[in-house]
Amino acid sequence: MNLRRIAADHRGLLITGVLMGLFGTAATLAQPWLIGRLIDSVSAGEAIAGTIVAIAALFLLDAALGAGHAYVIGRAGENIVFDARRILGARLLRSRIRDFQRLQQGDVFSRTVSDTSIACLVIAQALAQVFTSLFMVVGCVVLMARLDWRLLLTTVGCLAAASVVSLLVARQVRLAALANRANVGAFGTGLQRVLGALTTVKASRAEERETGELARLAARARRSGIRVTGLNALLMPVMNVGTQLSLAVVIAWGMARVATGSLSAADLTAFVMYLFYLVSPLVMLFMAVGQIQQGRAAVQRVVELAAIPQEEDDRRLPEPSPAAEPAASAVRFDNVTFGYGAGGPVLRDVSLAVPERGLTAIVGPSGAGKTTLFQLIERFREADSGTVSVAGRDVTATRLNDLRSLVGYVEQDVPLLSGTVRDNLLYAQPDADEAEVARALRMACLEDVVAGLPDGLDTVLGERGSGLSGGQRQRLAIARTLLQRPRVILLDEVTAHLDADTEAALRDAVTEASRECAVLAIAHRISTVAQADRIIVLEEGRVRATGDHQALMADDEVYRRLATRQLGPESVLS
């Protein structure tokens, strides 16, 4: 993402805003000159009605252009923020999982939400401010020089001293503001840390400790915020002292010269007005420069995040042929080796085939690489060597959209999003009709559950599907997957103990699903293993054995151990 290019897309509005600001400034600059002429006309006893009308018109024009400038620049800023967030959102959703998982979620959030607005608004507004303030300062100085260059030198002397002090203060403001942003960010991260694990905090009786920690972080943010406010409060008064000093000198010396006749009263009045007009844009200029510095830091953070690598653009790959390819296996691994990077391979020379129908259970000790197999099938990760195929197609030669429509993934922990039950059900297949929904609910054994909810399908679920039990959430995710009519369902079973009824319902749902497509289940329960048509035993990234329960109980020591210790002692009896 290139913010400069985004800003260039809105150059029409930006240029209009800056031009309005410049014309408004020109209208401001003309006012003291016209008032000087008014004084001249009054002194000379000439008609003044025309001049008064011109001055009033200038005031109105100045006000209208000032308002227009603020609105147009603000609007351009919001447009730029909108584009930046839209592009960033799309890039995050299309990012590669392995790169996304390296990021801190709190940091991604603050870069996408607040850094984008700081970067874009500050830069649009501060840049516009620089143009108009600079024009005002230069205009005032030139017109003051034309009126009286000696008075100008005196003024510049006083204001220059005040400006140096202001610049030093402005620098401190910038540093303090950066520290304050970091402290506010640290508070946000601290809050996210505890709110994300609120039940753990409560169960550990750590509320008081964590409240203290949050208060400490909030106090740091408060301290640095007060420092910013204090320094900011100094800026204007420092410049005001400079103005008051120069005003006193200009009036004293100017009046003396008016008395001797070397300066007209009209020119002195105009000069004093320019003096007032000069100060505010001078301060604005300092502040805008400081803001641009802050904005640059935010731009840097946004651009860094936007550089996150993307899933490959696979539109060049051929479209799948409409005739369903005959495939002997729903999923095939041929000599697949894969590692996450440092630490060596997690899957080693894995070869396996999952038939088009039926339930295939994967069992293995913790860390054997079971979830990693699923990651490769969905192509969240890619094999270092060997081939993974789904429905007869090499996953690396299939468009991601096509691949992921062939595969339904039912995760263990977070299968649902917040929203209604219906939203969740239709998530992968938004255009499914009522008959298909009813069929999916029936197959996933969810009809009774939905009927028992207060608003049926329109019941609103909390974040991550809270409001349903673990087993119900998984069955809803199975129903969602069934609506998609995939060729393969990947099921990572819930590990938590389920009651006998829920377990039976889940088992029935899986059996139903496996009549229509291949179900590949990471099995944590003996009920799944016992009903499986075939079982793959994975150990240390290798396929150790394949077979049915009876055969593996007889032949495979690791399976026997898993079946008796991990999956439940009752398996020995089965």
Ligand SMILES: Nc1ncnc2c1ncn2[C@@H]1O[C@H](COP(=O)(O)OP(=O)(O)OP(=O)(O)O)[C@@H](O)[C@H]1O
């Ligand atoms: N994102 C990751 N980055 C680095 N290593 C990882 C990552 N995910 C998993 N691993 C490592 O890969 C190995 C296999 O992990 P995987 O999650 O596939 O095992 P598993 O068989 O599903 O285990 P469990 O039954 O405990 O869920 C583990 O040693 C794990 O530490």
